[in-house]
Amino acid sequence: MTVLSRAVRGPQAVQPHYDHSIVSFRLMTGLSIVMTAGIPCGLCEGNTVVRPMPESITDALEIGSSIVRVCEHCLTVEPSPGTQITRNWEPADVSEALPKDPEAAVATAVLLTLLSSLALNREEIQSVVEYLETEQGVDPLLALDRISTVPEFDPPIDPKRRRAQLAQLLNR
Numbered sequence: 001m002t003v004l005s006r007a008v009r010g011p012q013a014v015q016p017h018y019d020h021s022i023v024s025f026r027l028m029t030g031l032s033i034v035m036t037a038g039i040p041c042g043l044c045e046g047n048t049v050v051r052p053m054p055e056s057i058t059d060a061l062e063i064g065s066s067i068v069r070v071c072e073h074c075l076t077v078e079p080s081p082g083t084q085i086t087r088n089w090e091p092a093d094v095s096e097a098l099p100k101d102p103e104a105a106v107a108t109a110v111l112l113t114l115l116s117s118l119a120l121n122r123e124e125i126q127s128v129v130e131y132l133e134t135e136q137g138v139d140p141l142l143a144l145d146r147i148s149t150v151p152e153f154d155p156p157i158d159p160k161r162r163r164a165q166l167a168q169l170l171n172r
């Protein structure tokens, strides 16, 4: 099963990795008040933020939940229904390479996650591309270019190679 199908098609397939020892440590130290996004990434254990997905993308993906967790390290997106949203998230604090608008940044991460299986997710990819271009004025190919230049990002797929495949899919 691909990362994408786990992440987007099968929300029940991946159980969130939840480290109770970290949580109890935070409770003991009183840090729990500010630690609202304490669930690490299921793939790389990186820091995650919980954000709503843009409505048009939620509809296109048919995943039911519009709340997703986005890993700030590997940029993998996983459905996260019922989780408290990370407020005041500024993508620029993670990297200047991400689109400034939080919704556009989430959509870009969704695109990257979907690109792990271009064949399976062709229609969904096209919907996200359309959202980025028409509602956000973001060039998805340029966004992937920018992400591929950031050494701190470690997506499970090579953004450069997927960018080439996306360009082919979009006939550009």
Ligand SMILES: [Zn+2]
Pocket (backbone or CB within 6 Å): 041, 042, 043, 044, 045, 046, 071, 072, 073, 074, 075, 076
């Ligand atoms: Zn991750």
